[in-house]
Amino acid sequence: MTLLTVQNVGKSFGGVRANHDISFAxxxxxxxxxIGPNGAGKSTLFNIINGQTNADTGSVRFEGTExxxxxxxxxxxxGVGRTFQVAFPFGSMxxxxxxxxxLMSRDRKIFxxxxxxxxxxxxxxxxxxxxxxxxxxAEKPCxxxxxxxxxxxxxxxxxxxxxxxxxxxxxTAGMAPQxxxxxxxxxxxxxxxxxxxxxxxxxSMDVVFAYSDRIVVLARGELIAxxxxxxxxxxxxxxxxxxxxxxxxxxxxxxx
Amino acid sequence: MGFSGLIVQILxxxxxxxxxxxxxxxxxxxxxxxxxxxxxxxxxxxxxAYVAYTVVERFGDPMWFWPxxxxxxxxxxxxxxxxxxxxxxxxxxxxxxxxxxxxxxxxLIVQDLVLYLWGPVPLLGPRAPGLEGAVNILGRQFPTYSLxxxxxxxxxxxxxWALVTRTRWGRLVRAATQDREMVxxxxxxxxxxxxxxxxxxxxxxxxxxxxxxPREPASLEMDVHAITSAFVVVVVGGLGSLPGAFIAAxxxxxxxxVCLWIGILEIGPFAISLSKFTIVVEFVVMAVVLIFRxxxxxxxRPALLRHTRNLTSSMLIAPLRARGWILAAIILVxxxxxxxxxxxxxxxxxxxxxxxIMVMFATSLQLLMGPGGxxxxxxxxxxxxxxxxxxxxxxxxNLPLELALVVGVGGAxxxxxxxxxxxxxxxxxxxxxxxxxxxxxVWAVFxxxxxxxxxxxxxxxxxxxxxxxGRDAFYYLAVGCLIVSLAFxxxxxxxxxxxxxxxxxxxxxxxxxxGMDVSxxxxxxxxxxxxxxxxxxxxxxxxxxxxxxxxxxASRSIEGLVMVVLGGEYAIGGGMLGAVVFVWLxxxxxxxxxxxxxxxxxxxxxxxxxxxxGLASLLRFTESLKRAKE
Numbered sequence: 001m002t003l004l005t006v007q008n009v010g011k012s013f014g015g016v017r018a019n020h021d022i023s024f025a026x027x028x029x030x031x032x033x034x035i036g037p038n039g040a041g042k043s044t045l046f047n048i049i050n051g052q053t054n055a056d057t058g059s060v061r062f063e064g065t066e067x068x069x070x071x072x073x074x075x076x077x078x079g080v081g082r083t084f085q086v087a088f089p090f091g092s093m094x095x096x097x098x099x100x101x102x103l104m105s106r107d108r109k110i111f112x113x114x115x116x117x118x119x120x121x122x123x124x125x126x127x128x129x130x131x132x133x134x135x136x137x138a139e140k141p142c143x144x145x146x147x148x149x150x151x152x153x154x155x156x157x158x159x160x161x162x163x164x165x166x167x168x169x170x171x172t173a174g175m176a177p178q179x180x181x182x183x184x185x186x187x188x189x190x191x192x193x194x195x196x197x198x199x200x201x202x203x204s205m206d207v208v209f210a211y212s213d214r215i216v217v218l219a220r221g222e223l224i225a226x227x228x229x230x231x232x233x234x235x236x237x238x239x240x241x242x243x244x245x246x247x248x249x250x251x252x253x254x255x256x
Numbered sequence: 257m258g259f260s261g262l263i264v265q266i267l268x269x270x271x272x273x274x275x276x277x278x279x280x281x282x283x284x285x286x287x288x289x290x291x292x293x294x295x296x297x298x299x300x301x302x303x304x305a306y307v308a309y310t311v312v313e314r315f316g317d318p319m320w321f322w323p324x325x326x327x328x329x330x331x332x333x334x335x336x337x338x339x340x341x342x343x344x345x346x347x348x349x350x351x352x353x354x355x356x357x358x359x360x361x362x363x364l365i366v367q368d369l370v371l372y373l374w375g376p377v378p379l380l381g382p383r384a385p386g387l388e389g390a391v392n393i394l395g396r397q398f399p400t401y402s403l404x405x406x407x408x409x410x411x412x413x414x415x416x417w418a419l420v421t422r423t424r425w426g427r428l429v430r431a432a433t434q435d436r437e438m439v440x441x442x443x444x445x446x447x448x449x450x451x452x453x454x455x456x457x458x459x460x461x462x463x464x465x466x467x468x469x470p471r472e473p474a475s476l477e478m479d480v481h482a483i484t485s486a487f488v489v490v491v492v493g494g495l496g497s498l499p500g501a502f503i504a505a506x507x508x509x510x511x512x513x514v515c516l517w518i519g520i521l522e523i524g525p526f527a528i529s530l531s532k533f534t535i536v537v538e539f540v541v542m543a544v545v546l547i548f549r550x551x552x553x554x555x556x557r558p559a560l561l562r563h564t565r566n567l568t569s570s571m572l573i574a575p576l577r578a579r580g581w582i583l584a585a586i587i588l589v590x591x592x593x594x595x596x597x598x599x600x601x602x603x604x605x606x607x608x609x610x611x612x613i614m615v616m617f618a619t620s621l622q623l624l625m626g627p628g629g630x631x632x633x634x635x636x637x638x639x640x641x642x643x644x645x646x647x648x649x650x651x652x653x654n655l656p657l658e659l660a661l662v663v664g665v666g667g668a669x670x671x672x673x674x675x676x677x678x679x680x681x682x683x684x685x686x687x688x689x690x691x692x693x694x695x696x697x698v699w700a701v702f703x704x705x706x707x708x709x710x711x712x713x714x715x716x717x718x719x720x721x722x723x724x725x726g727r728d729a730f731y732y733l734a735v736g737c738l739i740v741s742l743a744f745x746x747x748x749x750x751x752x753x754x755x756x757x758x759x760x761x762x763x764x765x766x767x768x769x770x771g772m773d774v775s776x777x778x779x780x781x782x783x784x785x786x787x788x789x790x791x792x793x794x795x796x797x798x799x800x801x802x803x804x805x806x807x808x809x810a811s812r813s814i815e816g817l818v819m820v821v822l823g824g825e826y827a828i829g830g831g832m833l834g835a836v837v838f839v840w841l842x843x844x845x846x847x848x849x850x851x852x853x854x855x856x857x858x859x860x861x862x863x864x865x866x867x868x869x870g871l872a873s874l875l876r877f878t879e880s881l882k883r884a885k886e
Contacts, residue, residue: 050769076771084769090762092571092826093755101755105771110756111780113748117755118575141572157770
């Protein structure tokens with residue numbers, strides 16, 4: 001079943017064509033990686049999907065609902081969660097409060113002035129923290145947490161409203177290789193457990209090829225390839241974009 | 257006045273724009289680079305005027321006016337240098353509001369210093385030698401000196417522009433405006449760059465002040481007038497933009513000029529004196545510009561600062577524990593027994609009543625500032641609306657006091673519904689300035705329309721009768737209101753709403769990404785804060801027996817800010833602590849010291865430097881020790 005459809009999306013900033021005629025689809029239960037060199041238009045496309053930016057042309061549909069024109073908060077309510085490239089939790093709160101505040105929002109209780117917020121869905125919040133192995137840090141102010149832990153906290157927050165699609169912007173940016181793999185393994189496990197789908201952008205190719213089911217490659221604002229990791233790896237166009245034409249390496253290889 | 261009158265007013269407007277620009281230019285550059293909203297900038301203008309006056313006076317020869325301008329500018333620059341080296345250097349990384357209050361304190365100190373050196377009487381300077389006369393314009397006399405000023409403004413702009421675009425120093429200034437960390441990473445000595453900018457700003461302001469003395473006498477109110485107009489100009493032009501400041505100066509001055517020319521405007525039964533309206537017209541211009549262009553005419557979204565001091569540890573809040581509740585109970589008992597002490601301390605209940613009211617005012621403002629992260633500079637508007645609504649109920653219609661309190665809250669909330677809606681669309685300094693503008697507009701409405709609420713005189717004879725009419729009964733009513741308000745605000749802080757509001761402050765984009773309507777949350781917080789400020793205002797009106805527009809003044813809003821920052825804007829009870837200390841200090845010093853403003857200024861600076869997180873951090877002392885051990 002198709003969960004997200006991106007159709008003919010285009011966006012220009014002044015004279016710069018950041019996205020041009022991009023179309024692809026994401027199936028339910030899929031981990032789809034969006035890759036491309038710097039300036040390929042990944043972030044623009046990502047922001048169009050999550051509602052931060054409006055596309056000039058084209059449409060983005062989630063379960064048949066048109067997303068363009070909706071606010072990020074409305075898109076979230078439809079069941080699209082997101083994590084940020086630089087994890088920046090609510091700094092004045094503890095880990096569990098970060099999760100609780102997401103639960104309050106899910107239940108549309110943020111205009112409640114009287115209920116005692118500390119106890120709000122505490123067990124459920126603890127449950128979410130347990131899924132990302134943060135139970136022991138529940139009461140820790142998140143500003144004192146290690147970055148890898150903050151990344152997992154962010155995942156717990158994103159799962160609070162049981163999204164069907166999770167958008168992750170460079171989930172492993174700024175992390176050590178060991179942590180990177182742990183985080184992605186955790187993500188993969190959550191995806192399988194909850195049957196949710198993930199669209200993520202990523203620069204570290206080890207993560208992309210190890211964990212994604214399918215890959216979409218952008219370059220200079222256009223979609224140049226799409227397919228399984230093996231197909232993308234073998235794609236000449238992709239190799240060209242990432243490594244140049246390859247001739248230089250070959251000649252050098254022969255010389256040595 | 258006819259067409260020629262209009263021309264003369266417009267020419268006057270251009271002369272006015274020149275001196276506005278000279279204050280605003282420095283303010284704008286200083287903000288662009290150091291990010292300090294420098295309240296003391298009006299003081300440099302004032303110092304320039306007084307020094308220029310003294311130079312001519314000392315040497316006896318009017319010709320000294322011209323070199324006097326340079327001497328005055330240098331004197332201002334020296335004062336600027338001193339302020340920068342001794343104070344501002346220590347607080348470049350402090351939160352925005354700490355910086356602002358520190359410069360506000362400098363302004364208070366300079367005011368008293370000038371009072372001490374030159375006395376309270378306004379001093380009219382000499383006419384400018386060589387430009388004493390007037391020229392004939394369409395049959396009207398127009399001072400030659402004003403023509404000179406018209407030219408002086410653009411010349412200043414050209415000189416500053418050349419300095420900023422053509423010199424190496426200017427390139428550093430522009431670079432630092434965009435990204436000051438990068439500039440210092442490239443090996444530029446930031447400290448001296450900041451100092452030089454501050455000195456230059458003070459120099460130009462001093463020159464502007466000196467040029468002003470042939471037109472208006474040097475007086476002690478000069479600094480406040482200058483700084484408010486300059487703020488407006490800088491914000492309308494776009495913070496950090498020189499051409500923006502120039503255009504804004506012309507816009508503001510010309511709108512004023514046209515108002516003066518129109519004089520009295522009659523709309524139906526109302527006669528609005530637009531010439532009296534000039535005091536507020538600049539704020540109307542600012543409000544309109546900010547609503548349509550949130551970053552000013554030529555401004556852009558300010559670059560983020562990466563390394564402001566990490567205050568998040570003080571932003572962590574937890575519900576009160578046993579010790580906190582015991583402290584609260586002690587304070588409550590202290591409030592309760594005060595009327596019993598009337599015999600030995602007859603003045604005590606009056607002071608305590610004022611403290612109670614100001615605690616409510618400050619704590620409600622703290623909701624916006626701390627958890628809301630919105631530095632409202634116009635909280636007096638809600639206090640005043642509450643006061644006027646209550647005064648009208650009791651004073652005009654002789655209705656019961658209980659109703660007055662309810663209507664007081666209603667009046668303040670209605671104000672917040674309108675003003676808050678616009679305010680929450682902005683943030684940071686721009687939000688601060690828009691709230692200030694709104695409060696000034698509300699003030700002008702009450703000041704201007706005699707028919708509405710007694711105009712300048714306000715409403716008098718507000719003496720409630722009935723159950724709570726008695727002295728002690730009213731006092732206990734106030735204590736009751738205090739308890740209810742504080743309990744309400746405390747509960748709100750830990751309610752889902754309080755959490756969501758803090759979340760929106762910590763990261764607006766993330767709050768939106770988990771489904772929160774940030775603007776609506778902030779708007780709602782305005783309504784809550786206004787309702788408590790409204791009760792406080794109503795009690796104030798009923799306790800004083802009268803209200804006047806003074807209750808809505810900007811200085812009341814700023815006092816509120818001082819209280820909250822002194823107490824600690826993030827600490828529970830910070831507003832309360834700040835209000836108690838502030839009112840008590842003002843009361844003791846105000847009646848005992850001639851130069852109480854300076855004393856207040858020194859104390860404020862001292863507290864800001866020693867306790868940057870407010871007096872409340874003293875109470876958290878044991879906690880910080882524990883944390884230090886970890």
